[in-house]
Amino acid sequence: MSNVKLAIIFYSMSGTNYQLAKWAKEGAEAQGAEVKVLKVEELAPQSAIEENEAWKATVEATSDVPVATSDDIEWADALIFSTPTRFGNLPSQMKQFLDMQGALWATGKTVNKVVSGMSSAQNPHGGQEATILSLYTSMMHWGAIIAAPGYSDGSIFAAGGNPYGTTVTVDQDGNMTEDAEEAVKHQAKRTVSVAEGVKNI
Numbered sequence: 001m002s003n004v005k006l007a008i009i010f011y012s013m014s015g016t017n018y019q020l021a022k023w024a025k026e027g028a029e030a031q032g033a034e035v036k037v038l039k040v041e042e043l044a045p046q047s048a049i050e051e052n053e054a055w056k057a058t059v060e061a062t063s064d065v066p067v068a069t070s071d072d073i074e075w076a077d078a079l080i081f082s083t084p085t086r087f088g089n090l091p092s093q094m095k096q097f098l099d100m101q102g103a104l105w106a107t108g109k110t111v112n113k114v115v116s117g118m119s120s121a122q123n124p125h126g127g128q129e130a131t132i133l134s135l136y137t138s139m140m141h142w143g144a145i146i147a148a149p150g151y152s153d154g155s156i157f158a159a160g161g162n163p164y165g166t167t168v169t170v171d172q173d174g175n176m177t178e179d180a181e182e183a184v185k186h187q188a189k190r191t192v193s194v195a196e197g198v199k200n201i
């Protein structure tokens with residue numbers, strides 16, 4: 001049993017990052033962590049969602065998932081963010097969530113959170129690493145401890161070999177083209193293990 005509390009925070013328009021978040025939950029729970037899966041608040045107008053069947057389906061599929069708050073960040077020892085690429089960057093929904101944590105940051109409550117990132121894009125080189133780096137830049141400002149997977153497990157190679165964090169490519173039909181489940185679970189376990197060490201310093 002671990003004494004680590006992990007918040008997995010995602011944004012997803014067509015379900016990919018929600019799936020990555022659910023795999024991460026399985027991996028972290030297998031490591032004994034207490035886990036919350038949370039979504040960031042949707043900012044897009046309802047009319048835009050209504051025009052897109054996949055988006056509408058994801059909003060419905062995640063309707064029971066709680067929206068992440070500052071209290072969740074404060075609660076957690078470790079954070080895993082899962083986010084699609086938007087023009088090689090974080091979606092505004094995820095950025096807005098990070099930008100709403102100013103009060104937490106100003107009171108030192110983001111320091112020493114152990115953080116890891118996952119991402120997806122439509123193209124194999126569509127900006128997955130850049131998106132994770134954007135996240136990690138903010139995390140450095142938070143004083144968080146970044147637990148990138150590196151090449152710490154063979155499953156990472158099966159998922160495309162991204163040492164920044166697990167990333168996937170999503171085809172036109174919305175399917176992931178990599179076999180990423182084990183890499184995600186490994187990343188989650190590793191994040192929990194690093195957080196255990198940090199917590200017990």
Ligand SMILES: Cc1cc2nc3c(=O)[nH]c(=O)nc-3n(C[C@H](O)[C@H](O)[C@H](O)COP(=O)(O)O)c2cc1C
Binds near residue numbers: 018083087120
């Ligand atoms: C506005 C917008 C910008 C996007 N920019 C990129 C991009 O720069 N590169 C890319 O490969 N895919 C891009 N995509 C595709 C998304 O990254 C892809 O649909 C997403 O990773 C799927 O994740 P999800 O199912 O969790 O929403 C973009 C999609 C949208 C809607």
